[in-house]
Amino acid sequence: MSMATATTQPAGQTIERENYLNKHYGVGSWLFTTDHKRIALLYLLSITFFFFIGGFFALLIRLELLTPAGDLVQADTYNKLFTMHGQVMVFFFLIPSIPAVLGNFLVPMMIGAKDLAFPRINLLSWYLYIIGGVMMLHCMLTGGVDTGWTFYVPFSTAFSNTKVIEAGLAIFVAGFSSILTGLNFIVTIHRMRAPGMTWSRLPLFIWAHYATSIIQILGTPVIAITLVLVVAERALHLGIFDPKLGGDPLLFQHLFWFYSHPAVYIMILPSMGIVSEIIACFSRKRIFGYGFVAISSISIAVFGFLVWAHHMFVAGISVYAALVFSILSYAVAVPSAVKVFNWTATLYKGSIRYDAPMLYAFGFLGLFTIGGLTGLFLASLGIDMHVHDTYFVIAHFHYIMVGGALMGYLGGMHFWWPKISGKLYPEGWARLAALIVFIGFNLTFFPQFILGYLGMPRRYYQYPPEFQVLNVLSTAGATVLGIGYLLPMMYFLWSMRYGKPAPDNPWNAAGLEWKTSSPPTTFNFEEEPVVTWEAYNYEELDAHPDEEAPSVG
C-alpha cells in the first residue's frame, strides 16, 4: 500500500520533495531496502496482516461462546482457535508491534541518527519474521495446533495430535527477529546519538525501547531453547519434561514463563514510551519526574525477570517459592504505579488538547490502571488460588496487552502518522474510533472479571448456562471493538491517497523526529543535528507562537 502512495501523487500538488517513500520505486526497492523507515513499513504491513488473522480467530471464539453449548465449531477447532489466536497475537503482532514498527521508524530519528547501527541486520530481522510468519501460516493451513499458546507439557510433547513442532519452530524463527531488533536498538542508542543527545536528554520513548531491548535480548533465547526442548521431546522422545520419560513438567513452566512473563513487558514498555511522548506533547509540558519515569522502565525490565513463577502458584510449587514470587510481583508493581502517577501529574497545569492521540493516551491510562490493579489481585496468593486460569486472568491480561499495549500502539500510529505517511488522517473519524475502541474494549473484557470470579475456567468451549449473560455482553463488546479496529485501518489507507499533506511538525511537538521533513528523507537529517536542549522543551517551543504550525483536522 505504501508503494501505491509513493507512485501516485494527488493531483494539483506541487512537486513533492524527495523523501524515503518516493526516492526509489518498485518492489525490489522495498524488499532490499536497508532504510529503517521502509523496514518499519514492511513490518507495519506484516503485523497488520497477522493482527487481522488473530482478530478473526478472536471473533470466532466470541461467537462460539455466545451460547453455553458447543455448537458453532467442533471442540478441537475451538481449541485450535484460541491457541492460534494467542500465538499469532503474542508472537506475530504484539511483540513486534511497537518496537518493530514505531521503534524502527523513530529510534534513529529521535536520537539524531541516519539509520540503525546495523541496517542489514534490521532487514534480516524482517525476513526472519516473515519466514516465521509463513511457517506459522503453513502450520495453520495444514491443520493448526491445539496446545494453547503456552505449549504446556506433557500435553504438547506426548498427547496433542496437532502441528506442535511446526508451530514451535515458527515461533523459534520469529524469536530471532525480535532478538535482532533488540540488539540493533541497544547498539544504536549507545553508539549513534547525535552530539549533545546525552542519556538525560533522551526521549522517554527511547528509554522504554532500551528497556524493552534488554528483555528481548536476555529473554527470547530462553523461549527459543524451551521450544527446541519441546520439539526434541516430541520428535525424539528425549526425557526432559514428560514424567513418563523421567522429565519434569514444572521445569517447562519455569522456562516458559521466564521468557513469557517478561514478554508482557516487551509489549507494554514501548507503549508506555509512546504515552509519555503523547502526554507531554498534548499538555505542552515536560513530563513530570522525567528521571523517575526513565528509571522505572529499566527497573520494570529488571524486576520483570524475577516474577515468572507467579504464573505457577497452583501448579505444585512449594509454598515458600510462591511467597517469594508473590512479594517480588508486588515489587514490580511499584514502578508501574510510579509511571501512572507521573503521567497524571504531568497533566497538572498543562495546556491540554484532546486530539486523537491524546484520547488514546487517556484510554491507555484508564485501561492500564485497571489492568495493573487487577494484577495485584492475581499476585495475591490467596486470591490467585481462586481466579487462576479463569476468565479473571483473561480479562486482566487483555487489559494490559490490548487495553494497554494496543491503545498505546494506536495512539502512536496516530501521533506519528503525519511523519510516516506525510499525510494528515481525518481527526473526527480518529476521535470517534478512539471512543469506539474504549467502549468496545470495556464491554468485552470487564464482564470477564466477573465471570472469572464466578469461576468460569479459561479455554472452555462449552460452559454452564448461568455464565451466559456475561458472555453475551462480552461478545457484543467484541463486535464493537472489531469496528473500532477496522476504522483506523480504513482511514489511514484513505488518508494516504486523499489526506491533506502534513506539515513537518503538525503537533508542534518536541523531539528530533519532528525536525525532519514529513515524510523524512532517506537519511532523515540534512546535516547531523546538535542537541542543546533538554527533552520535552515545550516551554521554548511555545515561547515562539509564530512557529506554531496549523493544527490537524
Next chain:
Amino acid sequence: MFDNFPLWPDRASTAAGNVDALFIFLIIVSGLMTGLIFTAVLYFAARYRRQRGVRAEQIEGSTPLELTWSVIPFFVFMAIFAWGAVVYFKSRTPPGDSTEVYVVAKQWMWKLEHAEGQREINELHVPVGRDVKLIMTSQDVIHSFFVPAFRMKQDVVPGRYTVAWFRATKPGTYHLFCTQYCGTQHSGMIGYVIVQEPAQYEAWMSGGSTGPLSATGEKIFAELGCVTCHRTDSQGRGPNLQGVFGKPVQLEDGRSVMADENYIRECILDPGAKRVKGFQPIMPTFQGLVSEEQVNALVAYVKSLAQPGTAAATTKTAAVVSPQDRPEPAHSTGSQVQ
C-alpha cells in the same frame, strides 16, 4: 433472571470467606486508587484544557512526591501480600486429621476414591464440617481441580502427588471444573462436589464399598511380593515400613527426607532415587506394573502402618531401622510386631 445471572459465587467452604474478604478488601483498595487516578486525570483534563493565551506551567518534578507515591503504594502492596500469604498458607496446609480422598485425573474424567473404599467418577460426596484432604495425581497430562464454591484450586500433575484440602460448610451441589487445559474435551472434564449433612453422608458411605483403601493396598502389597523384603521385623532386605510415614528418613546419600505421600510414591516407582540409608539398591521399579489407583492403595496402606491403633502398626517405631543400627536381638526394644 438472576438465577441465570449470578454476580457472586456460592460460598461453601471455610476458605471461601477468607478469600472473599481479601477480594473485597482489594476491590476497595483498587477502587480507591482507580477513583483517585481517574478523578485527577479527568479534573486536570477539564481544568487545564487549552485556553487562548494561557501557557502550560513547566514543573520539573518533585522527589518528595515521587518518594511518597512509591513508598505508600509499596506498603499497601506489602499489606495485600501479607494477607494473601496468610490465606494461601492456610489453604495449603491440610489439617492432620483430615478425611482423605485419592484423586486420579485422566483425559477427560475425574476418578475419586475415598480412604474408606468408595469410588466415584466426576462426583465427590463429602460431609459438611469435616476436613477433606485430596491426594491427587494424573494419568496423562496436567489437569487442575477447581471448585469455585470452595475457592480452591490445585493443579494435578502426572508423576507426582499434589495435595489440596477444604472443609465444606454448606450442603449443596457445586461445580467441579478442570482448569488446566488438557485437550479436546477439557470443557467436558467437569463434575460436581456434593456436600451432605453428616447423617446423609454416612448413609451414602454405607453402600458400595469394597473395604478400605488401605486394605486393598495391603492385598496388593502381598500380591506383588512386597512383604518378602519389607517385613514387619528388622530382618528384611528392605526397610520395615511400620511407622515410617510422616517421619524423616535418613537417605544413603546423607540427605534426609520427610516420608510423605510423594516420597512413598517415588519409592514404589523409582526406588533408586532416594534410597534409605543402609539398604542395597535391589528393589525393582514398579513403574508401568501398577496403575495410579494401585499406587494410591499402596500409599494408603503404608500410611495406615503409621497410625497408632491400626492392627498392623501398634508400635512406636520412630523411623526406619537400618541394618547397621539394628539392635542386638537380645536387646530387642520390643518395637517389632510378631
